[in-house]
Amino acid sequence: MTAPFLDTSPPVSDEIRKTTCYMCACRCGIDVHLKDGKVAYIEGNRDHPVNKGVLCAKGSAGIMQVNAPSRLRAPLKRVGPRGSGQFEEISWDEALQTAVDWLAPLRATAPEKLAFFTGRDQSQSFTSLWAQSYGTPNYAAHGGFCSVNMAAAGIYSVGGSFWEFGQPDWDHTKFFMLFGVAEDHDSNPIKMGIGRLKERGARIVGVNPIRTGYNAVADDWVEITPGTDGLFILAMVHELLRAGQIDLEYLARFTNAPVLVNADPASAEFGLFLRNDAGKPLVIDSASGTPMAFDSPGILPDLTGTLTRDGITHRAVMHQIATRYLTKEYAPDTVADRVGISAERIRGMAAELARVAFDEAIEIPQPWTDFRGTHHASMTGRPVSFHAMRGISAHSNGFQTCRALHLLQMLLGAIERPGGMRFKPPYPKPFDAHPKPHCQVTPGKPLDGPHLGYVTGPADLALRPDGTPARIDKAFSWEAPMSAHGLMHMVISNAHAGDPYKIDTLMLYMANMAWNSSMNTRGVIEMLTDTDESGNYVIPRIIYSDAYSSEMVAYADLILPDTTYLERHDCISLLDRPICEADAAADAIRWPVIEPDRDVRGFQSVLVDLGARLGLPGFVTEDGGAKYTDYADYIVNHERRPGVGPLAGFRGEDGCGQGRGAPNPDQLNRYIENGSFWMAHVPAEAAYFKPWNTAYQDWAVKIGLYDKPLPYLFNLYSEPMRRFQAAAEGHGDRQPPEHLRERLKQAMDPLPIWYPPFEDGAVDTDAFPLHALTQRPMAMYHSWGSQNAWLRQIHGHNPLYLPKNIWDDHGFSEGDWAQLSSAHGAITVPVALNAALNPHTVWTWNAIGKRRGAWALDKDAPEATKGFLLNHLIHELLPPKGDGLRWANSDPITGQAAWFDLRVAIKKVPAPDAAQPQFDTLASPVGQGPQLLEQGKKS
Amino acid sequence: MHPAPSLIIFTTLSGLGFGLLFWLGLGYPDVSGWVAATFLGLGFVLAGIGLGAAALHLGNPQRAWRAFSQWRSSWLSREAVMSVAALSVMALYGAIWVFAGERLPILGAIGAALCAATVFATAMIYAQLKTVPRWNSWTTPALFLTIAAAGGAALASLVFLAAFLMLLGGILQGVAWVTGDNRAEKPHSTIESATGLGAIGKVRAFAAPHTGENYLLREMVHQIGRKHIKRLRVISMLLGYTLPAIVMATDPGHTEAAVALASHVVGVLAGRWLFFAQAEHVMGLYYGKGQSDQ
Amino acid sequence: MTTLPPCGTKKLGLVIDLDTCVGCHACVVSCKGWNTENYGAPLSDADPYGANPLGTFLNRVHSYEVQPESAPTQLIHFPKSCLHCDDAPCVTVCPTGASYKRVEDGIVLVNEDACIGCGLCAWACPYGAREMDAAAGVMKKCTLCVDRIYNENLPEIDRVPACVRTCPSGARHFGDLGDPTSAVSQLVADRGGFDLMPELGTKPVNKYLPPRLKDTLAKAPPKAMPTVNVDAGGFLGWLDRALDSLPGKGE
């Protein structure tokens, strides 16, 4: 017999439209194949700087997201009690009028009574502008509960962070150490990078209590005990210093190690830098031995400099580094037990790091010139690199731990050098070049400036005249002084408690706060539905924009239904969270590759409309008319500074402007033609040493990243932190409340330290001996993956994974259930064995558990019957200390939610009918999905 | 393997039907006229129900005719061809027998051989599968053939022969269980060979590729408790072989014979259920379903 | 076609690197996306939003834990699709000839127009590489993207299986394993690529690359670094001396 005829060249699709993925925040380029005007297949865009053609599971499943039955269909007005899920569909006119009726009077009287918080959207430069024009200080995105420790520690220490803005030099690194990463925002780039390291045979070390995913392919696994990374890192610092294996030249030239610090405890300036009249920190020039401004041409600063001036001794930062970290406190033998890694292995790891950094140093024959005018014949590199994410940042000691990691990198001379960590534009950028937080409210007027920023000391805090927090989330208050991203996880809790004050309207966008993105989910649900004496909701009004029938929808009074990511314009801007790579500045757009088939509107366009209806400056023309027709119009025509707008590419009348140029009416088309992104390559001479590299600085100015060159020194020693510490010691006129003094004195140490996670001190660790963690599954995105028919077959429920010792001790076997309890609550869940796990740790996948009735899923969907959230065990506050105060379960410096501090106890229990706790079934505003899918069926 | 009722019924009833036709083809029992017609009818109906049940098992029964094409390599195709050939020959033989009152021994012998071949082909569909070690043995066709012959003999009122064949069937069933258990306990394939990871150490399935079910798990992974197995084996042995063999050996009357036959069928159904339910497919190794952890 | 063709020289297949696969399931979903739209009937999903969703997939990623004698447990992600066996039992058992192995490149396919959905081929496959589609009643399996790899409507660079094109970590390689000089054959030779269940004699074309040696730093930690000689002036004294050797110092 002969083989049947087979057409091996069938037509693939009618048309390809290139846009940007939004199945997660990684922002890969996609080729959307259309057949008969419908999405037929999605694959990666090969030309795209982020993913270069590859696509993750979520990205490939986009078609199931765009067709999901859970999509909201029209604006909704709540008709049942909050939390019932009972709604009535209304027109957009009615919806917008309702919003205006609520918001306009507030703006005229007390704009701070609107709290507007956004989730993982990528239009923060736009939403913040809206909030600023409205005049409320209560705006932030989700960074505070996500990874602000990482972002803030990076920016304060080295002017850029791992979080989205830094990446290892995948092409040259020989030793890559990954701390606390399961997936990261840079999902595909990290996987591609790991693949490249594997190709070259570079060593990958995974530091993680759990050995899955990236940590499973790592050559070496450091099964660290949660919350102790800071100790582990500082012990390696101790080893490097003890052995003198540090990059002295790098430290001298590019960090503040040689900067002179006031060393006189009696002085009011104790701990602050010695500066010249222009405010520049001073160093001792090693050639002349004289103090000079750090950036003086041609100097080589002296790391051991000491200077006595006016009777006060000043010593180089390096003195403090040496004295602090050489002490026994940080010796491997001291920390080993706590960290769960033997002293021998810690010493070995440090030795290997040093060996690769110094014995395998690399050199790229590329001359460059630094900011002091010193010419370098080549670019030398230490091929050791690090990357870290929430595993170290989502702890109450996370900020200092992230700082410790940057300290380690700096001592090795491994940032912005070949083989080390590289920044992606718009970074590097020194912390003091960022805006500072603003909170000055004037009814009927815009806020006095941007909400978020980087404080340099107590003077920059967002406090009201009486010293209490100006913001509802208490960001930039003494409770969280350096909270660069705000504290979204505290908004509902504080608003409910009226601490620091009550609000009227809560407006949320793209954040499932009634479920997986809140700590203490049940508590938050109760706060959202709680009523006062007169029967009114304690949080009177809630406006929410979601695209799908999420749990949060049920708790809002007015729903503004969004489009899906293939149905709208979006802008992934250099003003915000762009798609840059270390070698290129790049930004991107989304555009409606298909038209919505429902009565929904892109939320940004809705904000543009609301802005005009509310008459917000920046959204209305001089004659009071709408300034922009929609978000697309805004993207093209808004200018942040003259010539600089949301999109950097194809600017100017002729579309040739790169970074700078007048608005170009054809800009979006030019993006679409170019695959929906724009990219400008970093010149070869500017590729490394960016913070100090004249060529890079000039290039950055040219493309509009900043207006003048901004060379700076890395901060081993953080002067802003010292200012807060000094205030806690009693210096200065802005003083912290008494109850925070001691905590600030300790936490605000200007050099990295380690202290135990707060929960360890707040609960009985004998009663709750275990650590409980979550990890992101690579094939799921938070709550929004479960509505996806393909992805939910991969992760339809989540077991609690237990290490072998606990498994055996409690006599667990396959199919068993356990009760897991914390100081705050208990859950009952299915268990499974995971031998490649730290012996004191249990974990589960994040956000798989769903509430019955949400997401257009069957009420008996496994997500609801077996899936569960760990969030029920995590509280936004620490257990009461008996002082009547509300102590946030957050990092004391940034307010980062301490998700991973959780301590638990486990007990075997008989299997219940369903995972506990269960909640009432939500009514679905969108009905339920079909019984059968045959995607691609030929009709 | 999933003990699909259609397959259990198919193999049992068609075995019985072809078993009866086999003896009819060989000239037993010595009857004629409507009695012969009844015997033939019974054989055809049983074989027919069995084949019908098998067709129901198909995803696209309307294309079943295609199954006749691959007799050169496929036991399933051979079974299809053989069964149609057997039924055709037996139909011709039966027609001549019933209507002309003539039993053509050569035609009958050919028909009988084809009936035996059909049962053999059915058995070989299972026995050929290296992927199911429990089935992959000479005992599978031996047992299928013996059971078919025994049930057929009982139906054909060849009571002593039936008694002997039931005894033999019981022995073969015992041998099949014991050797099958052995193969299952010392499998050629292990999770280590399935994954190739044995060189590193002991392998354990950590997480399945999907949290729900899929075709493979539904079709090829079926777990039953050891206790359950023991009980069913005893039932199958007693009802399927011991009891009917004893009854048949006593030259029973019609009622007793009918009860014995019914007992045999129930016992065989139980045995067939076990045949499927207990059989582990090596594919299960990928899902961490060990060959020996029943 | 039920009988196997004489072995051709061209043997297209996949090489999967277990040292690199991070278990992201990207290959699973891109495979689903491509194949539900292309070759044969869609890959249906029954009860897609219900209590017991059950869909057809041609590629699945397992995870295993492996416990070495005396070293930490390892976790290995393990993608698996049809291995396009040279001695494919799924082909010979097929009663209709729907299952066949292509002479020209060794790809094992199901001609869905001839498939009666008896399921026997899935029983015969040791690897769990075939899934019957519940809606279409026909057998589904990896096609090695036969409608991509020769597809003249695709740019040449894209004429690779969907799963290979998408794999973010580059753990999947596609090529001619019949040609000992091909990149994939070289990879197999260099890294000790192996067969799954070789004892069953199916002679799979697809190969797996073993994980590299792990935890060497834990098993034999490098020696601790010697302490610097700090006799005069302690650490800072050492620092001073060390600094003297820097270029630009005291010029």
Ligand SMILES: Nc1nc2c(c(=O)[nH]1)N[C@H]1C(S)=C(S)[C@@H](COP(=O)(O)OP(=O)(O)OC[C@H]3O[C@@H](n4cnc5c(=O)[nH]c(N)nc54)[C@H](O)[C@@H]3O)O[C@H]1N2
């Ligand atoms: N236990 C535990 N909890 C955690 C974490 C953890 O590690 N452990 N991680 C925390 C972190 S870091 C984060 S960032 C949060 C994430 O939590 P969330 O920010 O709440 O993320 P999602 O669950 O994805 O919810 C976002 C909402 O956006 C909606 N949405 C999706 N697409 C669109 C769209 O196009 N338009 C609009 N308007 N809405 C859309 C979704 O339907 C969903 O309701 O979870 C936090 N929660």
Ligand SMILES: Nc1nc2c(c(=O)[nH]1)N[C@H]1C(S)=C(S)[C@@H](COP(=O)(O)OP(=O)(O)OC[C@H]3O[C@@H](n4cnc5c(=O)[nH]c(N)nc54)[C@H](O)[C@@H]3O)O[C@H]1N2
């Ligand atoms: N597929 C997918 N991708 C995503 C998301 C998603 O939901 N799905 N969410 C996105 C979002 S919002 C974020 S914030 C990022 C987060 O990306 P990741 O930072 O990778 O987030 P997590 O999954 O929370 O991983 C935390 C990791 O830290 C480890 N860990 C916990 N405690 C410690 C510790 O004390 N020390 C060390 N060393 N490790 C520890 C955990 O085991 C886990 O592996 O992912 C983004 N990307």
Ligand code: SF4
């Ligand atoms: S990582 Fe995946 S989901 Fe995220 S943008 Fe890229 S392809 Fe889309």
Ligand code: SF4
């Ligand atoms: S796409 Fe690549 S890395 Fe991801 S599971 Fe598949 S083979 Fe592994």
Ligand code: SF4
């Ligand atoms: S892997 Fe299975 S389906 Fe594929 S050729 Fe081999 S036996 Fe057949």
Ligand code: SF4
């Ligand atoms: S299911 Fe289809 S391909 Fe498989 S053996 Fe039966 S007819 Fe052949």
Ligand code: SF4
């Ligand atoms: S080769 Fe094609 S059909 Fe086979 S697993 Fe890969 S994507 Fe799926």
Ligand SMILES: [Mo]
């Ligand atoms: Mo996040």
